[in-house]
Amino acid sequence: MAENSKLEAVLFDMDGVIIDSEPLWSKAEQQLLARRNLRYSPQLKTVMMGLDSSEAVGFLIKHYDLKESVGDVVEERNQLIAGLFREFLRPMPHALQLVRSVHAAEIKTGLASSSPKELVDLALGRLNITGLFDLILSGDQVARGKPAPDIYLTAARKLGVSHESCLVIEDAPHGVAAAKAAGMCCLAISTSASEPELAAADRVVGDFDQVDLALLQDLVQHRIQRSQSTQKK
Known part of the structure; x- marks a missing residue:
């Protein structure tokens, strides 16, 4: 593999990628709405998945016409999911x-999650995997949440690698959009959203048992080579 076309960092989303939490988020939102005598709609999951806490709660408030502040509902939602x-976390x-x-x-490893830092720390601590990541970023540590590219561009900069040499693993459309907006190769796992x-994404697979290091390296190498070929034309 050429030196200028190698994988230097893998950036993992957390919810639905590292941890099996998407059903838990749905449960927390069901509980949140039940306290207000409102019914949770499963269709909300696709819209909210991958958004940071403030954006997700802002959507809920608007959708259900709640007369509450975003900050108060975010805090309540975070307490429920915690x-x-x-x-139940696994x-x-x-x-x-x-x-x-x-x-x-x-190869450098980064975690780039839309969840707030307190929940990221809780999840990684519960699974005792904090030490597997060279960098951990949460949604409240960047100016704009996914689908903006900020969290992935920040991760690459802090890890000292180019965006072209990064591969992002995501499970949500907003996350895929963030990765592509950052100019990065993206592998999507269709465990939370449909193909x-x-x-x-550059590749969509159904489960991690279809993924190994060689696949990640090949995806980045081929994407860089295609980009270089296009630039020469």
Whole structure:
């Protein structure tokens, strides 16, 4: 593999990629709405998935015409999901094996989550995997949340790698859009959204058992080579 076309960093989303939390988020939102005698609609999941806390709650407030502040509802929602994390949190099948293989290959690893820092710290601590990541970024540490590219561009800058040499692993359309807006290669896992919803990714797979380090390296190499060929024309 040419020196200028190699994988230098893998950036993982957290919810639905590292941890099996999307059903827990839906449960927290059901509880939040039930307290207000409102019914949760499963269709909301696709719209909200991958958004940071303030944007997701802002959408809920607008959708249900709630007369409450975003900050108050964010705090309540975070308390509900934290309780569910403590009781039910588990990793996504095969995800940690992939993280460990990337880490063992001395390729930089980053976690870039739309969730707030307190929840990211809670989740990684519960699974005892904080040390697997060279960098951990949360949604409240960047100016704009996904689908803006800020969190992935910040991760590349802090890791000291070019955006072209990064590969992002995502499960949500907003996350895929963020990765592509950052100019990065993106592998999507269709565990939370459908394959058509994730079609903007460079590759979509159904589960981590279809993914290994060689696939990640090949995706980045081929994408860089295509880009270089286009520039020469």
